[in-house]
Amino acid sequence: MxxxxxxxxxxxxxxxxxxxxxxxxxxxxxxxxxxxxxxxxxxxxxxxxxxxxxxxxxxxxxxxxxxxxxxxxxxxxxxxxxxxxxxxxxxxxxxxxxxxxxxxxxxxxxxxxxxxxxxxxxxDAAGLAEERYGAGRDNTGVIVLLTFGTGIGSAVIHNGALLPNTEFGHLEVDGKEAEHRAASSVKERKGWSYERWTKEVTKVLVAIENAIWPDLFIVGGGISRKAEKWVPLLENRTRVVAAALQNxxxxxxxxxxxxxxxxxxxx
Structure with a gap:
């Protein structure tokens, strides 16, 4: 072909x-x-x-x-x-x-x-796709994609250009790696409610905000399919939207x- x-x-x-x-x-x-x-x-x-x-x-x-x-x-x-x-x-x-x-x-x-x-x-691949065709389309500036699953994956796109191999899931946030604090697997393992889990997600988002000041967060991973249950509960300052392209x-x-x-x- x-x-x-x-x-x-x-x-x-x-x-x-x-x-x-x-x-x-x-x-x-x-x-x-x-x-x-x-x-x-x-x-x-x-x-x-x-x-x-x-x-x-x-x-x-x-x-x-x-x-x-x-x-x-x-x-x-x-x-x-x-x-x-x-x-x-x-x-x-x-x-x-x-x-x-x-x-x-x-x-x-x-x-x-x-x-x-x-x-x-x-x-990084998911971030590129979301920025061009998905939830980041028609947005400019710094876009950060975070995928919440077993761990936390990340991508940073600035006006269409990729900053490769960011590992925000391994950032230390209040003495613990971000993904050990806020991956969706942590929510499942501990039986947390969305309200309890989003407190940890907020801490991670704020830590990233304070480091690079993004213009938009896109959240992906399987849990993003229920974004309406938890994204409105976040208390960080940057706008957060759910990924659009999914699998x-x-x-x-x-x-x-x-x-x-x-x-x-x-x-």
Whole structure:
């Protein structure tokens, strides 16, 4: 499948800009074709279970299966659940420790027969997608995406430009790491109400506000689907909105990275 495809519209033919993204997680590897003009998936996404152990070679082979499912032959973007600099993996929280020090671009490209691959942090990919197509659309300045799940992922976008590999989940807030204080997994484990949990989330947001003064927070993760139950309870000063793209954000952001080479100098 090519990166462009002539598509008839009401005013004649247009060239549909297509990209391809893969979102690698601790439990699943999912991919899809993306309309880069709208941020929408073209057709259904395809998902395979993350192999166990999730070594570089086994994950790369699974990525190749997902790509083959679509017959995609062009450049593609891949998210990784950790820090990646210049294509080299630096952390491995939810995958095999064998990733640390591996050149993710080379390993994945090798499994794909040499296709060009960009690799970026999963939260960074979601942030890029939300800023362009989702909850951050039409906003300027500094946007901070935070994903609340087992931990807290983060992305910082300034007027469309990504500051890669922020790790706000590991900020110390009142003597405790942010994600140990306010991840949604903490709420579940302790049986907290939304009211109790948002007190901790507020502390984390205020700590970030005091450090970089963002213009907008976007909150994602599964708990964002019930944003109406907790976002209004927050007491920080910056506006907070729920993520809009949900499960497709990583795929869309990955496809964007391959299309624009947004991570060319800091993958």
């Amino acid at each position: 090519n990166a462009t495809d002539p598509t008839e519209t009401g005013s004649g033919a247009r060239v549909q800009r297509r990209g391809f993204g893969i979102d690698v997680g601790g439990s699943g590897v999912k991919g899809g074709v993306v309309d880069l003009d709208t941020g929408l998936l073209i057709g259904e996404r395809f998902k395979l279970l993350t192999p166990q152990p999730a070594t570089p070679e086994s994950v790369a082979a699974t990525i190749a299966e997902v790509v083959a499912h679509f017959g995609w032959t062009g450049p593609l973007g891949v998210t990784y659940p950790g820090v990646v600099t210049d294509g080299i993996v630096r952390t491995a929280a939810n995958v095999d420790k064998g990733w640390i020090g591996a050149n993710a671009r080379e390993v994945i490209s090798g499994a794909l027969g040499g296709q060009r691959v960009t690799v970026l942090n999963d939260a 497709s954000a990583g795929i869309v952001g990955a496809a964007m990275s391959a299309d624009t080479d947004v991570t060319a100098t800091h993958k």
